[in-house]
Amino acid sequence: MIKGQRLKISDITREPVFDVGVTMDLSGPGEIGAACFCLDARGSLADGRWLVYEENRCSPGAAVRFMGASRDDGHDFELTLASVAPEVERIVVVAYVGGPGAMNQLTYGHLRVKAGGAELARYVMSGHDFGQEKAVMLAEIYRKSGEWRLYLNGQGFAEGIEGVFRHFDAESLWEALSLRDRREQQGSGAELSPEQAREILEVLRKSAPREEDGWPSQEGDGQPSRDGDGWPDQDWAAQERGVGEDPGRVREGGASPRQTGKPPTIH
Helix, strand or coil: CCCCCCCHHHHHHHCCCEEHHHHHHHCCEEEEEEEEEEEEECCECHHHHHEEEECCCEEEHEEEEEEEECCCCCCEEEEEEHHHCCCCCEEEEEEECCCCCCHHHEEEEEEEEECCCEEEEEEEHHHHHHHCCEEEEEEEEEECCCCCCEEECCCCECCCCCHHHHCCCCCCHHHHHHHHHHHHHHCCCCCCCCCHHHHHHHHHHHHCCCCCCCCCCCCCCCCCCCCCCCCCCCCCCHHHHCCCCCCEEEECCCCCCCCCCCCCCCC
């Protein structure tokens, strides 16, 4: 596969469940992370449940699951397209550099589609394909004319993963998570607004594993559960005291990702 190519998923695989795996190696400092943004028809991230990565490992309906490095790639996502909610039009796979460094320091990288343990298609990258970008939309899986297709995007963001959040109209989520990180670094000097606390707590609640199967709980038809003023009832004063916990970080390498039950810092 090559950058800019568009393919029907049915031409790549007929399997109902398949993997999209991302592996990247940098020559310099920095860590590679990866995430899936599940977007609506406007190209917006509806809420934190639709961002799938190391600590929020499952979308509503288990349509997208983060499998970590368990399937021979640094970051692997399992997709069940028949389970994708009707309001989701695009699933965008993003890779980013956390800390110093940029994509032009990539010594080798690939995105590949796998099913049943077999590799079906591969998109190969190197630092020569990039400039100073710190985040790249590698691929989009999107609906068109009643079927799913794959587009190898390659759009980069010099400002990193923050730019991706803003591109997908998720500024409030980014700002809430960033403020949570600053609170951790500086103590409790910074105060959260009720809206910021609610956004963080929604991510925490949706990321909490269910006892019976270890995956985040889903409610009803996959729509956010809202009570009263639009958010689940919470003791906000008590909850806000806990939002500064160590969120962890997406890490490259062969080891399995940490499973802390807390949403990660995305740098």
